[in-house]
Amino acid sequence: MTGGLAGQPTAEQPTTAASKSERAYAWLVERIARREYAPGYRLVLATIAAELDMSVVPVREAIRRLEAEGLVTFERNVGAHVAMIDDSQYRQSMETLAVLEGAATALAARRLTPADLRRAREVNRRLVESLDDFDPHTFTALNQEFHAVLFAPCPNPRLLELVSAEWARLGRLRDSTFAFVPGRAQESVREHEGIVGLIEAGAPLADIEEAAREHRSATLTAYLHHEHPGEQR
Amino acid sequence: MTGGLAGQPTAEQPTTAASKSERAYAWLVERIARREYAPGYRLVLATIAAELDMSVVPVREAIRRLEAEGLVTFERNVGAHVAMIDDSQYRQSMETLAVLEGAATALAARRLTPADLRRAREVNRRLVESLDDFDPHTFTALNQEFHAVLFAPCPNPRLLELVSAEWARLGRLRDSTFAFVPGRAQESVREHEGIVGLIEAGAPLADIEEAAREHRSATLTAYLHHEHPGEQR
DNA sequence: GACCGACCATTCGTATACGATCCGAGAGAT
DNA sequence: ATCTCTCGGATCGTATACGAATGGTCGGTC
Numbered sequence: 001m002t003g004g005l006a007g008q009p010t011a012e013q014p015t016t017a018a019s020k021s022e023r024a025y026a027w028l029v030e031r032i033a034r035r036e037y038a039p040g041y042r043l044v045l046a047t048i049a050a051e052l053d054m055s056v057v058p059v060r061e062a063i064r065r066l067e068a069e070g071l072v073t074f075e076r077n078v079g080a081h082v083a084m085i086d087d088s089q090y091r092q093s094m095e096t097l098a099v100l101e102g103a104a105t106a107l108a109a110r111r112l113t114p115a116d117l118r119r120a121r122e123v124n125r126r127l128v129e130s131l132d133d134f135d136p137h138t139f140t141a142l143n144q145e146f147h148a149v150l151f152a153p154c155p156n157p158r159l160l161e162l163v164s165a166e167w168a169r170l171g172r173l174r175d176s177t178f179a180f181v182p183g184r185a186q187e188s189v190r191e192h193e194g195i196v197g198l199i200e201a202g203a204p205l206a207d208i209e210e211a212a213r214e215h216r217s218a219t220l221t222a223y224l225h226h227e228h229p230g231e232q233r
Numbered sequence: 234m235t236g237g238l239a240g241q242p243t244a245e246q247p248t249t250a251a252s253k254s255e256r257a258y259a260w261l262v263e264r265i266a267r268r269e270y271a272p273g274y275r276l277v278l279a280t281i282a283a284e285l286d287m288s289v290v291p292v293r294e295a296i297r298r299l300e301a302e303g304l305v306t307f308e309r310n311v312g313a314h315v316a317m318i319d320d321s322q323y324r325q326s327m328e329t330l331a332v333l334e335g336a337a338t339a340l341a342a343r344r345l346t347p348a349d350l351r352r353a354r355e356v357n358r359r360l361v362e363s364l365d366d367f368d369p370h371t372f373t374a375l376n377q378e379f380h381a382v383l384f385a386p387c388p389n390p391r392l393l394e395l396v397s398a399e400w401a402r403l404g405r406l407r408d409s410t411f412a413f414v415p416g417r418a419q420e421s422v423r424e425h426e427g428i429v430g431l432i433e434a435g436a437p438l439a440d441i442e443e444a445a446r447e448h449r450s451a452t453l454t455a456y457l458h459h460e461h462p463g464e465q466r
Numbered sequence: 467g468a469c470c471g472a473c474c475a476t477t478c479g480t481a482t483a484c485g486a487t488c489c490g491a492g493a494g495a496t
Numbered sequence: 497a498t499c500t501c502t503c504g505g506a507t508c509g510t511a512t513a514c515g516a517a518t519g520g521t522c523g524g525t526c
Contacts, residue, residue, distance in 0.1 A: 019309060019479070046507070055481045056508090057290075064294055068301035076252060077487050077508055092391035099336040099392070158325035159332070162395060206443075252509070279477070288511045289478090310478055310517050 021058035024048070025065055032071060032082055033172045043072060043080040070169045085174050087227065093170050094177075094220040100163045102213030104151035105195070106205040111153035117200055120149045124192045131185060139185055140176035146192060150199070150212075177223045184222040191215045254291035257281070258298055265304060265315055266405045276305060276313040303402045318407050320460065326403050327410075327453040333396045335446030337384035338428070339438045344386035350433055353382045357425045364418060372418055373409035379425060383432070383445075410456045417455040424448045 018026075028048070031037045043063060045056040052059065063080045066072040074080045085093070112120075123146045130138050144167065154160055178185050195215060198208050251259075261281070264270045276296060278289040285292065296313050299305040307313045318326070345353075356379045363371055377400065387393055411418050428448060431441050 021479085044507070057480055057482095060508090061294065061297055064297060065301055068298055078489095079507070089391070092389045095389050096392050096395065099332060103332040156325045156328050158322070159329050162329065210439075254509085277477070290510055290512095293478090311519095312477070 019058070020052075020054045021061040021065075024052055024054065024059045024062035027052060028062055028066060029071070029172075032066075037082050039082050039084040039174070041082045043082065045079075069165065071172065083169075085170065087224075090170070090174060091220060091224065093166055094216065094223075097163065097166050097170070098213045098216035098220070100159060100166065101147060101151060101216055102209045104154040104156070104159050104163055105147075105212040106209035107156055107159070108151045108154035109199045109205060109208050111155070112150070112199055116149060116153070117196055120146060120192075120196050123149060124189055124196070127185075127189045127192070131189070134178075134182055134185065136176045136179035136182070139178050143176075143178075143188065150195070177219050181222045181226045184219055187222075188215070188219065191218070252291070253285075253287045254294040254298075257285055257287065257292045257295035260285060261295055261299060262304070262405075265299075270315050272315050272317040272407070274315045276315065278312075302398060304405065316402075318403065323403070323407060324453060324457065326399055327449065330396065330399050330403070331446045331449035331453070333392060333399065334380060334384060334449055335442045337387040337389070337392050337396055338380075338432075338445040339442035340389055340392070341384045341387035342432045342438060342441050344388065345383070345432055349382060349386070350429055353379060353425075353429050356382060357422055357429070360418075360422045360425070364422070367411075367415055367418065369409045369412035369415070372411050376409075376411075376421065383428070410452050414455045414459045417452055420455075421448070421452065424451070 028037070028043075037043070045059050045063070049056045049059045063072060063074065067074045067080065071083055072080045073083050123142060127139065127142050127146065130142060151160065151163070178188075191211070192215075195208070195211050198211055261270070261276075270276065278292050278296070282289045282292045296305060296307065300307045300313065304316055305313045306316050356375060360372065360375045360379065363375060384393065384396070411421075424444070425448075428441070428444050431444055
């Protein structure tokens, strides 16, 4: 391993700072995020190990971690696949996110400084601009940034952890809703302004929470209507 | 490796249905749950492997899984310890649970049958009875059962997953709040009745959600007041 | 006597090895 | 020709082996 070749013995390269399993994890997340490994892709331990120049053991660990986080599915004696999210799961996760983000936004509201609000508006302005030549990916990225600014000062890190874990599951596995229902984007940025306004005005936290939640739910509803026009729910 | 001892060759015992890593996982959860391995306990791979009569590899996998779920902490090249939850984390998790459970209860409300409500009341009646000779553990178990009945029909399994994951983190790692603030128990059962009443009466979902959330938050507040009477928050 | 540095035991991290399991392809029978 | 059974390749699951990092202890020095 690394054969005892006489490298710079004194050079304390902290390159090895991360363990191999961590590198494998990061590498896989990267690939999944950029859809090089698309949902459904078969992950073969030995292949990945070879590509990363390590044994299967760390790769295995990385994959199990991804499984725990819901990014890959794993079947005994069969192997791992990049997770696929069906409509039902998508709906559930979005609904959950609506709840979590709504709460986080409300908890953060009183801690947002004027500077934060300015920054939020700035991001939203860029969202408006991006409407011109619409690209779902760009829009989604900015959209997430907008909301991140709003709930960043939330005093409950645990809540934020759950939010970002859920986004990781979703954002990386499925194209943004806006790719399916571009029309939703316009409404969305309008609602953003409304939320910032509520916060600025010191509105009751319950109102802020509801607005944030509804905002997210509306995106989901738009998607469902678009995909399954018949259904009620 | 089960040393080739001549077991019943034809007996297709599906005992081996679960992989070793799964067995190790279940075993560890069990030990942690029953506080045989208390918070802070050092988990040594080789020791556990020996006790379970397997190699360290599956044990390692089980521990990493527990880490992902937040039940153990893991430090590189040092090892794993059963997670300890400090006041701050406890507060955050309870707050998060208040949000999640509130939402789950509201989503489930319209789907609860009269039979469900009867069952909830029955559990609450047992809670009242248990107040006589108060045992925090029994009380907490019944308490969780009560709430589980209420949000079981929640149509969003993902939300329920997060709820139970969070309870696993907490319930297994720290004694119930009621051990610290027994007085809270009385209020708690009264509030239960209020929540069931709201659901039965078909109250607005927002009201139900708020009641459920407040109910959980109140427990937290009681604890904080008891432990840190000075602080305002 | 107290502080500092080197040694050793313990335990983790990863590689390699091998048996177990699954899936598909090809031979054989109907 | 089609269906079935068997065999073989591919891949996973776990054991064992060994280098590497950590933490504590012992001995040396000021």
